[in-house]
Amino acid sequence: xxxxxxxxxxxxxxxxxxxxxxxxxxxxxxxxxxxxxxxxxxxxxxxxxxxxxxxxxxxxxxxxxxxxxxxxxxxxxxxxxxxxxxxxxxxxxxxxxxxxxxxxxxxxxxxxxxxxxxxxxxxxx
Amino acid sequence: xxxxxxxxxxxxxxxxxxxxxxxxxxxxxxxxxxxxxxxxxxxxxxxxxxxxxxxxxxxxxxxxxxxxxxxxxxxxxxxxxxxxxxxxxxxxxxxxxxxxxxxxxxxxxxxxxxxxxxxxxxxxxxxxxxxxxxxxxxxxxxxxxxxxxxxxxxxxxxxxxxxxxxxxxxxxxxxxxxxxxxxxxxxxxxxxxxxxxxxxxxxxxxxxxxxxxxxxxxxxxxxxxxxxxxxxxxxxxxxx
Numbered sequence: 001x002x003x004x005x006x007x008x009x010x011x012x013x014x015x016x017x018x019x020x021x022x023x024x025x026x027x028x029x030x031x032x033x034x035x036x037x038x039x040x041x042x043x044x045x046x047x048x049x050x051x052x053x054x055x056x057x058x059x060x061x062x063x064x065x066x067x068x069x070x071x072x073x074x075x076x077x078x079x080x081x082x083x084x085x086x087x088x089x090x091x092x093x094x095x096x097x098x099x100x101x102x103x104x105x106x107x108x109x110x111x112x113x114x115x116x117x118x119x120x121x122x123x124x125x
Numbered sequence: 126x127x128x129x130x131x132x133x134x135x136x137x138x139x140x141x142x143x144x145x146x147x148x149x150x151x152x153x154x155x156x157x158x159x160x161x162x163x164x165x166x167x168x169x170x171x172x173x174x175x176x177x178x179x180x181x182x183x184x185x186x187x188x189x190x191x192x193x194x195x196x197x198x199x200x201x202x203x204x205x206x207x208x209x210x211x212x213x214x215x216x217x218x219x220x221x222x223x224x225x226x227x228x229x230x231x232x233x234x235x236x237x238x239x240x241x242x243x244x245x246x247x248x249x250x251x252x253x254x255x256x257x258x259x260x261x262x263x264x265x266x267x268x269x270x271x272x273x274x275x276x277x278x279x280x281x282x283x284x285x286x287x288x289x290x291x292x293x294x295x296x297x298x299x300x301x302x303x304x305x306x307x308x309x310x311x312x313x314x315x316x317x318x319x320x321x322x323x324x325x326x327x328x329x330x331x332x333x334x335x336x337x338x339x340x341x342x343x344x345x346x347x348x349x350x351x352x353x354x355x356x357x358x359x360x361x362x363x364x365x
Contacts, residue, residue, distance in 0.1 A: 035295075050145075062208045066145040067138045069218055074140045076220045076295060078165070085139040085295040089288060090147040092132050098147070 003027060008036065008120030013047075013109050022054070022061075022104040028097035029124035031089035032064055034107070036120035038073070038082045046070025047111035049086060054104040061106070064088060064099070082118070089125075099124075128263045128334035130303055131156060131227030134211075135288040137296040139220050145212040146225050148175065151205030157228040157236050158203045160211060163195040163269030163297050163326060165219030175210040178203040187242045187326045191271035193297060195242065195326035202233040222290045224301040228263055232333045238262060242328040249281055250325035252314035261334035262306050266314030269299035271323040281315035293320060 004027045032051055050066035065088030075081040090098045099105070107122070109115070134146040151158075160172060160180060166188050172180040180198040187195045205227070213223050228236070241253030250268050257264075266284050270276060272293035278300035280286050289300035300316060314329045 062148040063145065063210055064147045065136050066143075066210075066212075067136070067141040068143045069141050072140075072218050074218055076139050076297070078219075081140070083139075085292075086137070086141075086144075087290070087292070087296065088134070088136040088145075088147050090132065090134040090149055091288065092149065093130065098149075 004029065004124045006122040008117060008122060010119065011117040013111060013115045013117065015112060015114050017108060017110050019108040020106050022106045025099055025101055025103045025105055025124060027124055028099060028101045030091055030098040031087065031125040033087040033123040034120065036084045037118045039116040039118045041073045041082050042113065044071045045113050045115065047109055047115060050108050052106050052108065053099050055099055057102060057104050126230040126335065128228065128230040128261055128332060130263065131229045133287045134225045135223065135290060135301070137222040137290045139295045140218045141215065141221065142218050143212050143214045144221050144223060145210050146223065148208040148210045150207045151209045151227045152229060153206050154204060155233060156203060156205050157231045157332060158200045159197065159226045159228060159265055159330060160223065161197045161267040161301060161328060162213050162221060162223040163193055163299060164213065164215060164221035166192045166194045168215045168217060168219045169194060169196065170214040170216045172198055173212045173214060175208060176204040176206060183237065183240045183330055184242050187244055189244050189271055189324035189326050190246065191324040193269065193271050193326065195269050195328065197242065197267060197328050197330055199237060201236060220297050222269055222297040222299045224267060224288055226265060226301070228332050230335055231263070232335050232337060236332045238331045238333050240330040242326065245325050245327050248322065249315045249317040250327045252327040252329040254311060254313040255329055255331060256311040257306065257309045257331050259333050259337040260308050261337055263332045264304040264306060264312070265301065265330045267301045268314060268316045268325050268327040269297050270318065270325045272298045273321045276318050276320035276322060279317045281317060282312050284314065
């Protein structure tokens with residue numbers, strides 16, 4: 001797997017807020033993509049997914065995009081699915097990557113029902 | 126200050142009730158914020174903003190034959206600062222791709238000059254043609270497509286690609302580009318794509334630089350003649 005990609009293993013997400021440990025970005029990036037396959041996604045389930053970055057590696061994290069689901073999870077054609085996709089990107093005026101190498105990033109789920117991730121991939125570009 | 130783009134951002138989801146752009150640092154005051162979005166038809170609810178800005182729609186919503194809506198909105202002379210995010214809220218879970226642009230150096234009262242939007246099913250995907258009215262303007266072009274597979278966008282008419290979404294398998298694809306002009310002109314957003322596209326919604330919006338005003342240009346000799354004329358009128362009035 002490329003240095004800018006992370007495999008998300010099978011994970012149980014408890015009710016409430018679930019936050020991954022902060023990791024150091026191995027590459028500078030301006031774009032974050034996430035693909036998640038849930039083991040099951042009940043029709044009435046909901047969640048909010050958000051990404052957080054500390055560009056200077058300090059304790060203060062800023063939001064790097066977010067999306068909320070529910071009820072129901074659908075593919076682009078409107079069919080019920082277990083696969084979910086999100087992508088966000090940003091650029092400042094000087095053209096350099098928005099998040100420098102070595103910055104800290106973490107992702108967070110807020111969900112009122114327990115969910116089970118079967119697998120996923122997080123990509124930094 | 127010359128008109129320019131500040132930060133730009135985009136966010137996409139295959140299925141959500143809201144999507145939020147990354148947080149950026151924008152000017153505390155004086156910037157105009159432009160937003161463009163495309164999503165499942167009839168699902169738009171509102172825009173929200175981490176700085177409390179409220180947005181007004183530019184023109185009308187365009188609906189593609191394949192069943193997607195596109196729209197553009199703006200906040201003139203908005204509030205900015207650190208961790209500035211913008212969110213599209215949708216009435217139920219659907220796909221959405223959104224773009225945001227901070228415009229610095231624009232007129233702070235009525236910066237929008239020209240705008241337009243339409244559905245186009247044939248590449249190059251083209252917005253309505255517009256004619257700018259003042260010399261220094263920032264043009265924003267934006268398109269979203271009902272598509273599949275990988276879609277690569279190339280802007281024509283000297284626009285520069287700023288942000289794009291290429292993944293048609295999982296998202297609504299689209300692109301946003303800009304062009305700075307220093308003289309009036311007639312042009313349109315024009316985007317050529319590689320890949321499988323059913324329909325496109327193409328928009329354009331143009332913004333005036335601060336101080337351009339959009340009113341008639343007056344030269345110094347004209348100004349001097351006008352002032353002299355006013356003074357003569359006042360003196361004549363006082364004599365009587």
